[in-house]
Each structure stands twice: as structure tokens, then as C-alpha cells.
Amino acid sequence: MQLDRRLHAFRDDLADVRLSGIVRAARFADPIPAQVIVPVASVRREPAHAARIDTQLLFGETVDIFERANGWLWVQSRFDCYVGYLPEDVVAEGAHPVATHVISVPRTFLYPEPDLKTGPVSALSMGSRMTFVDEAELRGSRYLMSADGTAVFADHCFPVGRPFERDPVKTALRFLETPYLWGGRSGFGLDCSGLVQIAMMMAGRTVPRDSDMQELMDGDPVTRRGLKRGDLVFWKGHVGLMEDPKTLIHANGATMRVTRENLDHAITRIAPHYGNPTSYLRPAK
Known part of the structure; x- marks a missing residue:
């Protein structure tokens, strides 16, 4: 095997x-x-x-x-x-407490206490899994609190077990201008397949990590003329997500960030270096 x-x-x-x-x-x-x-x-x-x-x-x-x-x-x-x-x-x-929430914004801060005026302990990416045991409110802002007293702004979290955003395109658009990072899979830096994976993850859908794996995942092949919102376009070693029939969202090395680009322009630009798209896929839901 x-x-x-x-x-x-x-x-x-x-x-x-x-x-x-x-x-x-x-x-x-x-x-x-x-x-x-x-x-x-x-x-x-x-x-x-x-x-x-x-x-x-x-x-x-x-x-x-x-x-x-x-x-x-x-x-x-x-x-x-x-x-x-x-x-x-x-x-x-070892065993750890079961996560209660997922960070639902591209980036947020973990505070040492429920007060935005304190210096953050660290920054967290969308998709981070948190265990909260309490909540607090200060000056009209509500925070969720971990057992060690650290806190995250409540509106930046979403309960585990429910899709945060059923449309992966909406999540991908929230990462526009995020820096490109080879191997990146966070709000601090993304590669092409990392963007697709985290957008799908927030919709409650687990997809493979690398673009060649994603190209083989369950779904329906489509033609270039049949593309619509949410479809994936694959090149050898690259993938992007369609915002609409003409617009591609992708993390790319040409701009070194997540951008939206006219698909025809992207195909023409990429062709001399990596050839034409290898396939188009409508991921299974």
C-alpha cells in the first residue's frame, strides 16, 4: 500500500x-x-x-x-x-479541558484580565480553540474568561460545535491583505491552501491541507464557464476560491498577500510560470 x-x-x-x-x-x-x-x-x-x-x-x-x-x-x-x-x-x-469556543475573527488579543486597557498576553488567530469558564463585563464590553483569568473579547468568539459562517467565501474575504506565508495557516500569514482550509473549517467542513490533496477531495468537477461562488480553481501547486464567476480570492506569491483577482488575468499571469489550471472543483457540502 x-x-x-x-x-x-x-x-x-x-x-x-x-x-x-x-x-x-x-x-x-x-x-x-x-x-x-x-x-x-x-x-x-x-x-x-x-x-x-x-x-x-x-x-x-x-x-x-x-x-x-x-x-x-x-x-x-x-x-x-x-x-x-x-x-x-x-x-x-496529557488530557486538557474540552474547548468551548473558537476564535471567529482573523486576529484577536488574549488579555491578562477582562480589560482592553491592559497589555495583551498574546495574539490569537481565527480557528484557535479556547476553554472558557466564566464571563465578565467592563465599561460595556463583555469578555469570556479562561480558568487562569485571561480573557478574550466575547464577540470575537463562537461556540464550538456550530459552523461560524456557512459561506467559506465570506470567511476568505475577511483575510484580504493578510501576508502570504509558505506553510501559513493562521490570521498572521497564509498560503493558498491554508486560506482554503481555514475558510472551509469555519464553515464546519474539514478539508485536506495541501492543494494537491484538496484537488482530489470530494466534489463535482466543473468547467471554467460553469464556475460560480465557492468553487475552487487548481494549478499545479496552487489553489484559489471563486468569489463570483469572474473573481478569484487567493493567497499568492505574486503580491505576497491574500488578494482578489480577475480569473482571466490570473490565468494569463500564472501560465508562463506554472501552466494553465489543472482542474475546477465544486466542493461537496
């Missing part, structure tokens, strides 16, 4: 015990659950800070750990199954 190493934890020397009998490895490891405890954790291809970023994990997301060595963890995301390396200080092992 041919397995994608991006989505299955196996190396010659070590593999996920759940792959025993499927892959060959010198030894197998049981997964150890852990939770991301920093705003954004970059997942790298190799256990080194200079290694390429393949994707990112957000605060409150969970992983399975298979190895701890020299300050690095070899992990697999429980959200989209992506495999890679994290510094060991960005996660905490």
Missing part, C-alpha cells in the same frame, strides 16, 4: 503503532496526546528551526506525539492528520 508520508506517521526507524502490519519500521510507538499551547506552532519537515515550514497548528489544537528527541517532537495533527516536527515547548502532554 502506498501511503502519503505527509498524512501517515512512518519512517524506516519508527512508525505509528496503528500502522503495524501496513508499513515496515524498526519499531512502533503508541501515540501520546498533547495540545498546542502557543498562538501558532510551525510544523517543520525536519527537526530544525531552519527547516521548511509545511503547515501550522493553532492554539488549542491537538496532536499525537510519536517521538521526543533533542528538543523536538515528531507529531501528527488530529485535525487534518498532517505529520511533522515541532519544538517540544509548544505543546503540553
Whole structure:
């Protein structure tokens, strides 16, 4: 069986015990659950800070750990199954309280107390998962509070278990002008497939991480003339989301940010470098 190493934890020397009998490895490891405890954790291809970023994990997301060595963890995301390396200080092992809310704006602040005049502890991205135990109001502003007393503006949060915005295009548009970042998957920086994934995630739909995976996901093939809002356009190594039949929203290296662009213009501009679109897809709902 041919397995994608991006989505299955196996190396010659070590593999996920759940792959025993499927892959060959010198030894197998049981997964150890852990939770991301920093705003954004970059997942790298190799256990080194200079290694390429393949994707990112957000605060409150969970992983399975298979190895701890020299300050690095070899992990697999429980959200989209992506495999890679994290510094060991960005996660905490063991069971954690169930998340109650998801951050629903591109970026927000975590305050040390429910008061916007205090200096923030950190910034959080859309999609971060939070556990709140109380709420407070100060000067007409309502905050949700964590067990340690830190607080987030209540209107920047949405209860877990319900889609925040059923139209992924509306979410994608909220990221206009966000900087492009290879491997980025947060409100601080996005790549093309990261934008599609987070827009779909906020609609309650889990899609694969990379554009080649997204091109193979469930949906209906469409033609260029049949494109409508919400359809995806794929090139080799790139993807964008249609705002309407003529306008593409995408995180791209040409502008180094999330932009809207006339599709015909994008096709003409991209063709000399990466060829014409490889497919058009209407994702399954």
C-alpha cells in the first residue's frame, strides 16, 4: 500500500503503532496526546528551526506525539492528520479541558484580565480553540474568561460545535491583505491552501491541507464557464476560491498577500510560470 508520508506517521526507524502490519519500521510507538499551547506552532519537515515550514497548528489544537528527541517532537495533527516536527515547548502532554469556543475573527488579543486597557498576553488567530469558564463585563464590553483569568473579547468568539459562517467565501474575504506565508495557516500569514482550509473549517467542513490533496477531495468537477461562488480553481501547486464567476480570492506569491483577482488575468499571469489550471472543483457540502 502506498501511503502519503505527509498524512501517515512512518519512517524506516519508527512508525505509528496503528500502522503495524501496513508499513515496515524498526519499531512502533503508541501515540501520546498533547495540545498546542502557543498562538501558532510551525510544523517543520525536519527537526530544525531552519527547516521548511509545511503547515501550522493553532492554539488549542491537538496532536499525537510519536517521538521526543533533542528538543523536538515528531507529531501528527488530529485535525487534518498532517505529520511533522515541532519544538517540544509548544505543546503540553496529557488530557486538557474540552474547548468551548473558537476564535471567529482573523486576529484577536488574549488579555491578562477582562480589560482592553491592559497589555495583551498574546495574539490569537481565527480557528484557535479556547476553554472558557466564566464571563465578565467592563465599561460595556463583555469578555469570556479562561480558568487562569485571561480573557478574550466575547464577540470575537463562537461556540464550538456550530459552523461560524456557512459561506467559506465570506470567511476568505475577511483575510484580504493578510501576508502570504509558505506553510501559513493562521490570521498572521497564509498560503493558498491554508486560506482554503481555514475558510472551509469555519464553515464546519474539514478539508485536506495541501492543494494537491484538496484537488482530489470530494466534489463535482466543473468547467471554467460553469464556475460560480465557492468553487475552487487548481494549478499545479496552487489553489484559489471563486468569489463570483469572474473573481478569484487567493493567497499568492505574486503580491505576497491574500488578494482578489480577475480569473482571466490570473490565468494569463500564472501560465508562463506554472501552466494553465489543472482542474475546477465544486466542493461537496
